[in-house]
Amino acid sequence: MNVARSFNAWRKYRQTVLELDRMSTRELQDLGINRADIRSVARQSVGR
Numbered sequence: 094m095n096v097a098r099s100f101n102a103w104r105k106y107r108q109t110v111l112e113l114d115r116m117s118t119r120e121l122q123d124l125g126i127n128r129a130d131i132r133s134v135a136r137q138s139v140g141r
Contacts, residue, residue, distance in 0.1 A: 114131060
């Protein structure tokens with residue numbers, strides 16, 4: 094079951110990165126996120 098859980102966490106991470114990457118710099122600033130922090134924020138979203 095760990096494989097399935099890991100795969101789902103990876104999918105959630107990738108989806109979060111893609112969604113944040115599509116946002117404009119202004120939209121990210123409104124959320125308090127710097128473009129350089131996208132991967133870190135995505136990691137936090139899956140509890141890594």
